[in-house]
Amino acid sequence: MSALLRVENLRKCYGDEQVLQSVSFSLDRGETKVVVGPSGTGKSTLLHCINQLTLPDAGTVWLADEEITRHGTSLDRIRARIGFVFQSFNLFAHLTALGNVRLGPMWVKRIGKPEATQLALRELARVGLESKADSYPFELSGGQQQRVSIARALAMNPELILFDEPTSALDPELIGDVLNVMLELSSNRMTMLVVSHEMGFARAVADEILFMAGGRIVEQGSPDLLLDAPQNPRTRSFLARLSVLEGAHQ
Amino acid sequence: MSKMIETVAYLPLLLRASLVNLELLFALLVLGFVAGTSVALAQSYASVPARVAARAFEWIFRGIPALVLLFLFYFGPAQFGVRVSPFVAASVALGLRSAAYQSQIFRGALESVSHGQMIAARSLGMSRNRAIYKVILPQAFRLAIPGWSNELSAVVKDTTLAYAVGLNDIMRTARVIYDRHYELAMPALLMVALLFFVITEAGTALLAAAERRTRTPVVSIGEAMRTLR
Numbered sequence: 001m002s003a004l005l006r007v008e009n010l011r012k013c014y015g016d017e018q019v020l021q022s023v024s025f026s027l028d029r030g031e032t033k034v035v036v037g038p039s040g041t042g043k044s045t046l047l048h049c050i051n052q053l054t055l056p057d058a059g060t061v062w063l064a065d066e067e068i069t070r071h072g073t074s075l076d077r078i079r080a081r082i083g084f085v086f087q088s089f090n091l092f093a094h095l096t097a098l099g100n101v102r103l104g105p106m107w108v109k110r111i112g113k114p115e116a117t118q119l120a121l122r123e124l125a126r127v128g129l130e131s132k133a134d135s136y137p138f139e140l141s142g143g144q145q146q147r148v149s150i151a152r153a154l155a156m157n158p159e160l161i162l163f164d165e166p167t168s169a170l171d172p173e174l175i176g177d178v179l180n181v182m183l184e185l186s187s188n189r190m191t192m193l194v195v196s197h198e199m200g201f202a203r204a205v206a207d208e209i210l211f212m213a214g215g216r217i218v219e220q221g222s223p224d225l226l227l228d229a230p231q232n233p234r235t236r237s238f239l240a241r242l243s244v245l246e247g248a249h250q
Numbered sequence: 251m252s253k254m255i256e257t258v259a260y261l262p263l264l265l266r267a268s269l270v271n272l273e274l275l276f277a278l279l280v281l282g283f284v285a286g287t288s289v290a291l292a293q294s295y296a297s298v299p300a301r302v303a304a305r306a307f308e309w310i311f312r313g314i315p316a317l318v319l320l321f322l323f324y325f326g327p328a329q330f331g332v333r334v335s336p337f338v339a340a341s342v343a344l345g346l347r348s349a350a351y352q353s354q355i356f357r358g359a360l361e362s363v364s365h366g367q368m369i370a371a372r373s374l375g376m377s378r379n380r381a382i383y384k385v386i387l388p389q390a391f392r393l394a395i396p397g398w399s400n401e402l403s404a405v406v407k408d409t410t411l412a413y414a415v416g417l418n419d420i421m422r423t424a425r426v427i428y429d430r431h432y433e434l435a436m437p438a439l440l441m442v443a444l445l446f447f448v449i450t451e452a453g454t455a456l457l458a459a460a461e462r463r464t465r466t467p468v469v470s471i472g473e474a475m476r477t478l479r
Contacts, residue, residue, distance in 0.1 A: 053369060080375025090370035094388045104374040107384055149370075156374060 002065070004029045004191050005050070005160055010059035012045055019045045020056065021215040027160070030189035034202040037212035038238060043195040044087075046212070047162045050193070051082045064159065080108050083153030083161035087168050089145045091137040097124060097148045098133040104156045123151040127181050143174030147181055154185075161185070163194040199242065203227055211235045257437035260427050264438070267423035268445050271409040274340055274419065275449075278405065281345030286352025293353065294360050295382060304353070311350035316408050319343040324415040340412035348405050355397030359390040395461040402453045406446060420445065 003026035012020040019042040027033055035043050048054035050061055052068065052075045060069045068078045092100050102120035105111045111119070124130045127147040137145055146166055153161055163182065167175040179201050186192055186205040196202060202209050203223045210220040211232070219232040230236045292304040311319070324339035363386050371381035413421035424442050428435035 051373060053373060076372075076375050076377050078375075079373055082373075084370075084373035086366065086370065086373075088366055090364075090366040092367060092370070092385055094385075094392065103371075103384065104376070107380055108375045152374070 003027060003062070004031075004064055005193070006060075006062040007046075007050065008060045008062075010046065010049055010061065011057045012042070012049055012054065013057060019215055020049065020059075022059070023212075023215070023217055024059075025210060025217060025220065027191060027193060029159075029191055031207045032186040032190075032192040032194065032205050033208045033210060034206040035193065035195045035210045035212055036197065036199070036202065036238075037218075041212045042215045043212055044164050047084070047164050047193065047195060050162060051079050051084055053079075053084075076108075080104075080156055081159050083156060083158035085146070085149055085153055085161065085163045085166050087165040089137070089142070089149045089169070091145055091149055091152070093137050096134050096136055097129060097140070097151075100137070100148055101152045101155045104152065108156065120151070120155055123155045124148070126154065127151045128177070141174055142170045143177045146170065146178045150178070150181055150185075160191045160193065163192065163196070165195050165197070167196065167198060197242070199227065211238065213238065253434055254437050256431075257427075257434050257441060260434075260438065261441065263427075264420055264423055264441055264445065267418065267420040268449070270337075270417065270419040271406075271412075272449070274337065274344070274409045274412055274417070275406055277337075277341040278345035278348055278409070279402070281341060282348030282352050282401075282405070285346060285349035287356050289349060289353035290356035290360060291382075293357055295378075307346075308350045308353055311347050312354075314347075316344065316347055317411055317414060319347055320411055320415050336412060336415045336417040339415055340409070340417055344405065344408055344411070347408075348401065351401055351404075352398070355401060356390065356394050358397065359394035360386065362393050363389045392461070392464050395457055395464075399454050399457045402457065403450045406450050406453065410442075410446075 005027040007026065008024050010020050010023045011018070023042075023046060025033070035046065037043055045054060049056040049059075052061075056069065060067055062068065063078060063081060066073070066078075068075075091097075092103065095103065098117065098120050101123055102113075102116040105116040105119055106113060121130055121133060124133055127150055129144060129147055129151065132140060132144060132148070137148070140148065150161075150166075166182070167178050170178065175198070179198060182192070182194070182201070183205055194202075194206075206223050208220055209223055209226045211218050211226065211230075211234075213234050219226060219230060219235045226235065227239065230239060289304045289307055292300045293308075296304070314322075320340060320343045323343040324334060324336065327334045327339075367385050367389065368378075368381055371385045372378065376384070409419065410421045412419055413425070416422075420442055424438045427438045
């Protein structure tokens, strides 16, 4: 069975800094993989390069059977197949939750307004926020905003969803709601690539954890293996530091 | 005091003449808005040649005094045998000048819309133009309202300059009044001042109402938190 997402030798520099140094991995349909690692190791850049919001300098990305890094590919069309959830939510401030969720279906998929509205309400219900359909982003808590942004991504019926530190900007008590939504998505076999510091979440849902440092994947393996018996010393020191910092919160 | 009472007799005349100023105001604001937003969009989103042209336009029309522009647009075409009415000359001259100022206002508004909005729209698969139209512009319009309010107050007063190219506006009418009865000069001008005050206040109040009605804070909490980190 061919992988849904295949990343091969992805490279990206910003000026002198080589942010991504030949990153390769793959994701099968229905899998959830979590990318962890110190800040600034290119995890965000990796996600942005996958849906081509940032153009990589070298390497290839395959979505199902299509090489999306090939010159001449319609990036808009590809991005409609890949959902993206941002650390800072990026909800459209001038629209209600309903407006946010139905914008994509209406104007990218060209579904009519009544149908798009129904679809949007279904997705909002899925994340537990149908009662907030007429609220504006500024009226919602961070956790609610992030759930709306997940609904917004889901409304496009994506083949794959990329999560860029979805809970890092949230107060601790709001993180649980978002993680629960993500847990449910994962158990319903949504293909997900998540950059996160939430080790408990990673242990619970990840099919594999990728540890990134210095722009490359240092080690990868199943949660049990990587978290409990890491092979690489860098992995070990990162996990040790993380448990010191976040021990109490876990 | 008796002079004021005498001048009040001329009030209907002055009011009717002020309609000309209002017509001019409307014409120049429409031109200013259409051209101004186009120039702002060109400067933010278009190709290099368009951007250079937009910048040049802005530079020229902000650098030349309004009165000079008026004369250029009124007497200029005559050099080529084309006769232009004072109203048309004033609308175009003042309209293009307002466009230059409005483009600055609007460009500032466009740039204040957080970049995350565009990225989010593109991540859904929206084309850049669709994203500008559906996500950026609605927010930029709201952000531009205070700037537009300022522009409105400035430009209302500029309509009186059209008197210099022969427009039969309120200034010309006032002039006609006090040419005949010079002792009525002060009261007549005070009346003109009052009328303009009312018009400006009405316009500003309208824009303030529009701002209140469309009030949705256009900075998302997430974005604000991110900038705090």
